[in-house]
Amino acid sequence: MKKIYINISLLLSLLFVLNSCEEEDYDIGEITTPTNLTVETEVLGVTEEMPDGDGSGAVTFNASADNAITYKFIYGDGFEEVSYDGTTTHNFNENGVNDYTVTVIASGTGGVSSNLTTTVTVFSDFSDPETKQLLTGGSSKTWYVAAAQPAHLGVGPASGGAPDLFTPVYYAAAPFEKAGADVSSCLYEGELTFSLEGEEIIYNQNNMGSTFFNASYGADFGGSGAEDQCLEYDTSGPKAVSLSPATSGIPEDNSTGTVINIAGGGFMSYYFGASSYEVLSIDENTMHVRGVMGNDPSLAWYLKFTTSQGAEEPEEPEEFETEFEELTWSQEFDEPLDTELWNFETGNGENGWGNEEAQYYTEDNAEVVDGNLVITARAEEMNGFDYTSSRITTQDNFEFTYGRVEARAKLPEGAGTWPAIWLLGADIAEVGWPETGEIDIMEHVGNQQNTIHGTLHYPGRSAGNADGDSILVENVSSEFHTYTMEWSSERIVFLVDGVVYHTYQNNPDSPFNKDFFLILNVAMGGTFGGEIAEDFEESSMEIDYIRVYQ
Template sequence: MKNYRYFTLSLLAFILIISCQDDDNQFGTTEAPSNLQIDFSIVNADTENEFGDGSGAVEFTATADNAINYKYIFGDTQEAPETNGSISHTFNLNGVNTYTVTVIASGKGGTQTSTSSEVTVLSLFDDPATRAFLIGDNPPEDNNNDPVATKTWYVAFQEPGHLGVGPLDSSTPDFFAAPANGLAQCFYDDNFTIANAPNGMSFNHFNLDPDGVGVTFFNAEFNTVGGGGGPDDQCLPFDVSGEKSLSLSSATSGLPEGVSTGTQFSVTDGGFMGYYINTSSYEVLEISESYLYVRAISGSPGGPLAWYQKFTTNPDGSVEGGDGGPNLLETEYENLLFEEEFNVDGVPDPNIWNIEIGNGDNGWGNEELQYYTEDNVTVEDGVLKITVKREPTNGFDFSSTRMTTLNNFSYEYGRVEVRAKLPEGGGTWPAIWMLGENFPDVGWPETGEIDIMEHRGNQQDVIHGSLHLPGNFGGNAITESTTVAGVSQEFNNYTVEWSAERILFAVNDVVYHEFENTSGTPFNNPFFLILNVAMGGTFGGAADPAFTESTMEVDYIKVYQ
């Protein structure tokens, strides 16, 4: 609840400079780039390893007078369409190979100057498993009766999180993960054929039209590439036709083993996997016969983000083995640490629960409309009931209850499971959440906040799981949501599984939000529990004028370690 970044090897080079200096009055004065030079640095090259360490990685820097931007043609079928002159590139052909690298510098009025140089570099990279999965294990025969392995991939649109986005320092889509079937049809119509080729692998992107000219799903930041006029123009005509090349290389993200395969693939000529984010390189996180999960860093001038995409070999968008997407919680915590069954009728156990009174500071920092009392909560027939009512209470129009286990119970790491039925009505804001035990000393958001469940009556049946911490709190919290039918009519299990490595949010054991925990977050200290029902405020929204009262019922709370 909202309360929120060598050794430089001298290379023998041949330089060919071509200047295109045709003046065109419509552009005004033209000025071709001059003094174009390329500097190379082969990563970890030394006297014993003249051609590098086998990674194939080379750092390039191009400089020129009067240059606006630079284009690299690496001589291995890969290109970088536009850079500021500095770029890293990995050459993947096994062994010691020499490549002719060309840089084209562009100046005013479209004038260009180019220079080329040879670089000789060692690559020892090989990932036959990933290659085999990408192109298939049972190759058909082409027209020349030569074995040609080929496989077609589709967007796994029946999978939750088939498209997601998160920060660069995470390996999960902490900002957004698309629900199953939740995005534009133009994205789901695409398919991608990857096949064996003489110099590696070929790549074809099809988006409906036989000639490959169809409609592409654009990130709003780049929709002008497709001719869009505004942020809402995301399904746009775009030419993806033509066979391109695909190559494998060692991933450079630094993601650990178990999170990533350590392999990435890149597509030539600006090829991309259906969602346009101005990149052609994808790190393979997971891959199997029928499933591909990748991570890509957007080429965003406003700041790069980590994007996630899931693909399947099934045209219907489902993943083999199939339930169409539910990511079921596989707990690592089985030992019961704390159990509250609400077995004694009357008031909540005072040895466990503190009842907070009042409206806090500015509605508990959220402009909430209720005044908390000890009279809006009771235990009946093994169920805790918190009722929010429209009634004049100490100058406020609504009353309710907020209760905590501060100083009575807290825990660090484990699985908390709360079985509850939620209130309904416009403006209601029930929450089951946790704050750091050090909250009284360090305050919020420094203490950290884990929202196990939040719901608003103005968005019925949408469950939110959120994290608040310095840099990400309030309206900028790290949050995801899932839709669960009938949350105000039936009991459901709301779960958070929390460790030093990750925090998972689930409803009825279906995970809908994953967060990579690190030593730098506040989520590495004991937390205590909070139950409350608020009314209105920054999250709850407007109260329905016809609202009278509604109740959150809690059957049990269990914590396992």
């Protein structure tokens, strides 16, 4: 561990020249200069045999100062970065053992700052000729946001369990979601060109004069800061690119292990404060990347790119033809809830039902009102939990194999709500999860208003790596919509209002060839529901009917 310490005493003189017909008092607030700036550096992978590191070129920096708000690291290799907590890891990519002069600038209120420099010596021995070739096409290649693909933009946790690290579990944009009625958006119009100049990669982004900004950065560039929006921002000019090894811990089956680093604050289409992107997958025509949000390192954003212009009118979906016509079971909710059919599951389960959910399930939050089953989540304390709701199942009472399930429902709203209509394998007690299989006919979270998810969980594809897709549906909390899942030995199809948005090819080795039972619930928060709004009081899922055709 190498530690550099400097105590800086600054004399700050401020001169105000005020010209006015009358004397006025001006209060500009307290200006504080960062002092006692220190920085610790650690070259990763140092051993007795490799005193300058393991060849990754990775160095961790930990800066601290009294009264500092942000820390800017100028690495001396053409790259720089702003850290809010003073901690960062940077990969130096010139092969061999090299010295780099690093400048750290600690900024306080009023724009005043202190700085120091230090030198790091680090060994780098990384190359990925395959990614370089695919990224540049061997000379020059232009990429576009894959607007027609689901999850072309998404967000998930930056760290945690491995499945969460390569899937946008919090939010995934539906095709063309960020476009207007004319299927145009600055997110979809930009061109990203990577070119080879000798052995060096040069990056040019032509954003046609506008950039799509994350809401938390919009105010810095003249926007409202209330939502993601397109703002005028010039991204022209070449920027150097380096490739470095990934350090996220994502399994090699779900990542190339290579990170694209863009110098000069460059970014890829969507501005969320990142200049480094882990390449999850890349081939001749598609690329999937992941970057950690600059002002919130707990979040990772995902982008998909294609070599063909993304903002094209989507094709009209083919009309769906069902295999199942005979109504064999239904719940119309014209009578009080049949408790001989529906089981109440109460409490908070183990670890919030395995999802860190925040609610306590009761038998009092579900009732039949005016022909609808109403499950209500409320902000109220019970048994140590701040929210209540209900969860009911047909386990041991109604279980079936194959068929078409239709549910007409209106969904709750509010950040943190997480309603679901789903199926679980009847042998859950014997084989466990995900071996039993899970079919989520409809999932929705209030933090992704109007996005509907249809998902399958099974061995190898579960939790954040589940097999699913999403679709944008307007007015899900103010109007009833029909959520459908058709299930046979050949396929499982998910629809909303008759529109197909995900299809799974079933097979004899899958867990989806046996009896399943129904579950209806409204959860709060958790790994998928996300942060709960501070002003949340209550909201309900209303179900008009559930019907099974076989």
